Amino acid sequence: MNAVRAYLTLRYLCEREDANGVTINCGRFMEERPVVPCLAFDRLIDEGIICACEGDITAMLSSLMLHAVSGQPVLMGNFGYKPGLFEAEEGEVTIGHGILPLSMASTKYTIRDYHGRGFGVTGYADIKAGHPMTLLNVDSTLSKILAVEGWVKRIEDGIHCRVIIHMNVDGDVERLPNLIVGSQHISMTYRHWLNALRETGKLLNLEVMHL
Numbered sequence: 001m002n003a004v005r006a007y008l009t010l011r012y013l014c015e016r017e018d019a020n021g022v023t024i025n026c027g028r029f030m031e032e033r034p035v036v037p038c039l040a041f042d043r044l045i046d047e048g049i050i051c052a053c054e055g056d057i058t059a060m061l062s063s064l065m066l067h068a069v070s071g072q073p074v075l076m077g078n079f080g081y082k083p084g085l086f087e088a089e090e091g092e093v094t095i096g097h098g099i100l101p102l103s104m105a106s107t108k109y110t111i112r113d114y115h116g117r118g119f120g121v122t123g124y125a126d127i128k129a130g131h132p133m134t135l136l137n138v139d140s141t142l143s144k145i146l147a148v149e150g151w152v153k154r155i156e157d158g159i160h161c162r163v164i165i166h167m168n169v170d171g172d173v174e175r176l177p178n179l180i181v182g183s184q185h186i187s188m189t190y191r192h193w194l195n196a197l198r199e200t201g202k203l204l205n206l207e208v209m210h211l
Helices: 002-017 026-032 038-046 057-070 173-178 194-204
Strands: 021-023 050-052 075-080 093-097 110-112 122-124 132-138 144-157 163-169 185-190 207-210
Touching: 002 021, 002 038, 021 057, 038 050, 038 122, 050 057, 057 075, 057 132, 057 185, 057 194, 075 163, 093 185, 132 194, 144 194, 194 207
Parallel strands: 021 050, 144 207
Antiparallel strands: 075 093, 075 185, 093 163, 110 122, 132 144, 132 185, 144 163
């Protein structure tokens, strides 16, 4: 019921403010009440509202940019770009978080608690391997973006970051630590959109980094 209330409240807020994006400082919010927006975000994304975790404005902007060029739902999460970081293994990258719009999944949700802490609601679902995907990370100065193309390798149900997506990338993954331009979060959508993002960079005067 708390997850439903969070969803209805956020949807009403976006309608009232004519907003197409929302982010919440989840950690600070949970200090007041053990309610999390994860499942609400999942549904709002599928309704066309861009959502980002932890008050991360640049993650919301990168998701908005990916949504604009692709017309598709977009998820975001912590970016693992070297072995041991957010469950990444050798030669791959990961996204780990509690957000996965149902339209991007191949199964229905399995309901989980938040970070294994006994409260809150997150949803885990599978993703089919082999999906082409594009990742996007936006610099806080709004002058650079990092775009990475690749393919979904597999997905696992983690404890802390419930949805952990493992991906192979098109290019040298070892270059990524020198190319990250924004926060620890990165956004993802299906299919390859690097060429469209290059054109976006020209329109918005953004330097486009890529592998």
